[in-house]
Amino acid sequence: xxxxxxxxxxxGWMIDLNxxxxxxxxxxxxxxxxxxxxxxxxxxxxxxxxxxDPTPKSHLFIEKQKNLFNFDLIKKVLxxxxxxxxxxxxxxxxxxxxxxxxxxxxxxxxxxxxxxxxVSLENLFEEYKDISIIKMDIEGxxxxxxxxxxxxxxxxxxxxxxxxxxxxxxTVEDTKEMIESLSRLGFKNYVEKPSPKxxxxxxxxx
Numbered sequence: 001x002x003x004x005x006x007x008x009x010x011x012g013w014m015i016d017l018n019x020x021x022x023x024x025x026x027x028x029x030x031x032x033x034x035x036x037x038x039x040x041x042x043x044x045x046x047x048x049x050x051x052x053d054p055t056p057k058s059h060l061f062i063e064k065q066k067n068l069f070n071f072d073l074i075k076k077v078l079x080x081x082x083x084x085x086x087x088x089x090x091x092x093x094x095x096x097x098x099x100x101x102x103x104x105x106x107x108x109x110x111x112x113x114x115x116x117x118x119v120s121l122e123n124l125f126e127e128y129k130d131i132s133i134i135k136m137d138i139e140g141x142x143x144x145x146x147x148x149x150x151x152x153x154x155x156x157x158x159x160x161x162x163x164x165x166x167x168x169x170x171t172v173e174d175t176k177e178m179i180e181s182l183s184r185l186g187f188k189n190y191v192e193k194p195s196p197k198x199x200x201x202x203x204x205x206x
Contacts, residue, residue: 003191003203006044007037013135014191014203019157020045025128027121028052029078030137030162032097033061035071037135042070050128052078054088054116057097074119077101078138080148082120089113100139104169107139121145125153135160137201140168146178152185159187159204166197175199 003014011034023046028038031053041047049071051062062073077086079101088099089108096107103110121134131153136142142161152159159182163175176199179190187204195201 001191001205005193006040008034010034011036012040012193013037013160013201014193015041015133015158015160016205017044019205020047020132021130022046023048024130024132024155025050026133026135027124027128027131028135030135030139031058031062031073032137033058035062035065038071041133046070047132048072050074050124052076052119055097055099061097076117076119078121078136078141078145079118080120080144081118082123084118085115086118087113088116098139100141100164100168101144102140102164102168102170105140105164106167121149122151125151129153129155131156133158133160137162140164140170143170143174143178146181149181149185152187157205160202161204162201163199166200172198 001016003016005012006015025048027050029052031051038049051073054077086101089103090112091099091107092109098107100108165172165175182204186206190202190204193201
């Protein structure tokens with residue numbers, strides 16, 4: 001395998017470009033204000049990016065990008081239930097972009113929230129037939145999404161996840177259960193992005 005960090009130290013991911021067909025689709029959930037990884041994939045492989053993010057700061061960031069192409073933004077929460085409505089808790093720091101459906105997240109205000117529509121991976125699998133990578137940095141929602149995944153398109157060869165056991169009520173054991181769940185879907189191997197945190201940002205492959 002030939003994994004390398006693509007994008008910035010903050011927003012980049014460990015990816016093997018040899019597993020990415022040219023012109024394929026990437027589900028990029030958790031856009032925030034760093035699309036360095038997405039831009040590399042667009043420039044290197046002419047990928048189509050389907051960005052998913054419910055936060056207004058992220059929407060504004062994307063709208064300000066000049067000459068951005070091959071990038072569609074879905075302004076919803078990635079969730080196990082499609083076309084639902086969930087409560088999203090705001091960040092304590094107005095300068096920061098991350099928000100979470102988990103009131104236990106260290107960065108959010110447990111009393112300050114708003115509602116957001118949802119989209120599921122299953123719905124995206126129906127809409128896009130050439131997905132090569134799924135990337136999720138969704139501030140704790142990853143546990144719900146992975147736990148409810150039943151199938152995975154054969155085209156998906158890499159699955160990138162930031163696990164948030166270090167800042168929510170989820171534990172390392174919860175993360176290990178998610179690793180087992182992905183293994184049952186065929187993702188039996190993973191590489192870690194360099195981090196002082198245990199099992200933080202992982203790229204699974206098959």
